[in-house]
Amino acid sequence: MTEAHPAPELAEKAARLRIAVIGGGVAGLVAAESVAAIGAHVTVFEAADAAGGAVRRGEADGLTFDAGAESFAVRGGHVRALIEELGLGGLVVSPEPGGAWVAGIPGGAAPLPKGGLLGIPANPFAEDVRRVIGWSGTWRAWLDRLRPPLTIGHDHSLGRLVRKRMGDRVLDRLVAPVSTGVYSAHPDDIDVDAAAPTLNAALTRTGSLSGAVTEVTGGAGRAPGAAVQGLSGGMSALVDGLIARLELLGSEVRTASPVERLERDADGWIVRVGSVPEPGASPVPEPVEGTSRFDAVILATDEATARRLLAPHVPDLEAVTAGSSPRIEIVTLVLDAPELDSAPRGSGVLTVPGSHTAKALTHSTAKWAWLRTAAGSRHVVRVSFGSQGEDPATAALDDEAAAALALTEASALLGVALRPAQLRGSQRARFVQAQPSAVLGAAERRVAASAAIAAIPGVAATGAWLSGTGLAQVVPHAKAEAERLRHDLLWG
Ligand SMILES: Cc1cc2nc3c(=O)[nH]c(=O)nc-3n(C[C@H](O)[C@H](O)[C@H](O)COP(=O)(O)OP(=O)(O)OC[C@H]3O[C@@H](n4cnc5c(N)ncnc54)[C@H](O)[C@@H]3O)c2cc1C
Missing domain, CATH: 3.90.660.20 (Protoporphyrinogen oxidase, mitochondrial; domain 2)
Structure with a gap:
């Protein structure tokens, strides 16, 4: 499936490669598939009893469903x-x-208005908007049209921008429920440019926030969630599909295999699975049987685990602030x-x-x-x-x-x-949950962390903490990071 057709001598070189992927969530499985596709032998180490991470199956009353990402x-x-x-x-x-509702407003709950962007209404007078923010909220939001034209300028914070242009009601009752629901973060912490990349240019053109939302959404009443x-059957079919593909390519996924330590010597990387003993206690667990050395490793765990495992090998990572999780x-x-x-x-x-x-x-x-x-x-x-x-x-x-x-x-x-x-x-x-990419400062942190990791040969890292939360970000990042490693190993 990955477009990789190395020349014969490269194919031979690829077939000799042994690569460890640590973390069997979607990022790890996609990265593993991308390197296995060129003929390398990949071992995925997953701490839990099943692969998939945030994409996992739940079961109750004999029914199977998505317990995480859906x-x-x-x-x-x-x-x-x-x-x-x-x-x-x-x-x-x-x-x-059907669309979603918003609860916690006077009157209990109401349908989330259609046609907005991040909860920002295109038309504060629309009946479904008025029902949530009331008349006083509507008049205050309308001031956005009367105020001097704006560009985002220094208002990179979604919360500050909305409060200034449209007032507290729009912020608290429309934008905050969407941003906490979608990003698990308050709008004050959301970077407008990251959450709605086309909004800035639209603001410059239209001069108002509601005008910009109308332009970006095409003014259409698109249902939220569309x-x-x-x-x-559930998103875990994607995980099953990736595992099946890996097996077909001759690679393996080892579940119940928490990696506790990564070591490096002249012959490559050693992956140690199991709990690391206290100093002076029983010896460090042996490297995994049959996989004693790897030519390269791909870290695809949560941020805290990746940082712990990489710390001895990527010292510059320490200087990069960790994201909130x-x-x-x-x-x-x-x-x-x-x-x-x-x-x-x-x-x-x-x-x-x-x-x-x-x-x-x-x-x-x-x-x-x-x-x-x-x-x-x-x-x-x-x-x-x-x-x-x-x-x-x-x-x-x-x-x-x-x-x-x-x-x-x-x-x-x-x-x-x-x-x-x-x-x-x-x-x-x-x-x-990894920090969403739309949180202020997240993009800079990710770039710095990725640069520190890319400087060390034989190591790649992916996962939501580096790509931003959400499968639409995780999948392309994992593919790109695997491609970077593949290139380094074959041509570097
Ligand atoms: C509740 C919830 C709902 C979501 N809903 C959606 C949605 O509807 N749509 C969407 O696009 N996105 C959704 N997301 C986000 C999306 O699911 C994630 O961004 C994505 O699945 C993250 O993939 P990942 O591989 O980076 O991380 P994870 O899925 O967290 O995988 C990391 C894996 O590493 C393993 N691991 C950790 N430590 C070790 C170790 N020491 N050794 C070996 N393995 C280890 C973990 O067990 C885990 O399996 C949701 C997230 C959550 C939490």
């Missing part, structure tokens, strides 16, 4: 291209057109709840920060037709907790208590009284 952004076409290359194109599905797609928990509930048949809150609910304990809710059986079919009369609802600077409210709870809290939050967010007796099963998943 979709991909169509932007850029990279994920779709990968899916097609793996022969999975027939599984691609679009979410149902820019993502999923896979019938919010902890997220998702509790998926399988419910007997005919009162949800009408999808009372569309595909799900985003919350005004501080208004609810949960950050967001997805009514998965309303959003995905394939899951509705599998669930029959049951409903699947995902409740998310935690965002940047705020640990999940479920963090200290046991699974039963976490499910009970998720049920209470689901009742509040869906506006439907759900009783414990209606809960048929639940599943809880914990994640550390």
Whole structure:
């Protein structure tokens, strides 16, 4: 699938290469496939019992669903291209057109207005906008049209820009729910240029924020969520496809294999799996049997682990500030709840920060037709907790208590009284989310970290902490980083 057709002597050289990939999330698997495609032998080391990382399967009441990532952004076409290359194109599905709601406003909840950008309305007088921000919010937002023309100038912060032009109501009730829901970050910390790269030029042309949003979105009432797609059966089909491809290429994925240390000697890299003993205790674990030396390593773990493993080899990395990594928990509930048949809150609910304990809710059986079919009369609802600077409210709870809290939050967010007796099963998943690329300063940090790593021969690193969160960023970065390493190994 990767366009790599090395000349015979290069093919021979490639076939002798042994490469270790540490971390079997999508980034690690895509990077592994890209180097395996030229004939190199790749071993993927994955700490967990299953590969996939944030793209993982959940199961409750006999039903299988996505416990983490459930979709991909169509932007850029990279994920779709990968899916097609793996022969999975027939599984691609679009979410149902229901759209999301916003909760935590006077009156409880309302549909998220259509046609905006990052929650910024194109027309503050539109009825669906007015319903969320009220008349006073609408008049304040309209001042944007009367104020002197603007360019983003120094307002790289999305929050500052929106507050200044359109006021607190638009910021708090429309933009903040979207930015915490999508980026797990407050709009004050979001870089406008990174989150909406074409907005700046549109601002210069139109002179107002709402005018710029109209121009960028084409003024059309595009339903929120229309820019993502999923896979019938769940996004973990992508992980299964990548693993199958790797096996076909003669490479292997070793699960339950946490890498604790990376060493280097004259013959190459040594990967040590298992726990590193305290000083003076039993000896350091042996290198993995049969894979004692690797010509190169690709780090594809979370940021903290990558930094720990790379520290002895990439000393310049220490000077680069680490990104924040919010902890997220998702509790998926399988419910007997005919009162949800009408999808009372569309595909799900985003919350005004501080208004609810949960950050967001997805009514998965309303959003995905394939899951509705599998669930029959049951409903699947995902409740998310935690965002940047705020640990999940479920963090200290046991699974039963976490499910009970998720049920209470689901009742509040869906506006439907759900009783414990209606809960048929639940599943809880914990994640550390990499800093989104749209967070202020993230791009500079990523460039500096990548430069420090690229300076060391035989090492590559990828993953959401370097590419930005989201499969649309993770996939092309992993391919590009593997390509860089391949080039260095074959031609360097
Ligand atoms: C809850 C949630 C929902 C999301 N929803 C979406 C979505 O709908 N659409 C979208 O595009 N993106 C979504 N994302 C983002 C997207 O899933 C991630 O950006 C992407 O999957 C990250 O891939 P990765 O390989 O970089 O990291 P990860 O998936 O985190 O993989 C890293 C892997 O490294 C392993 N590892 C760590 N330490 C070691 C070690 N010492 N040795 C060996 N292995 C190790 C981990 O176990 C893990 O499997 C979501 C993320 C989360 C957390």
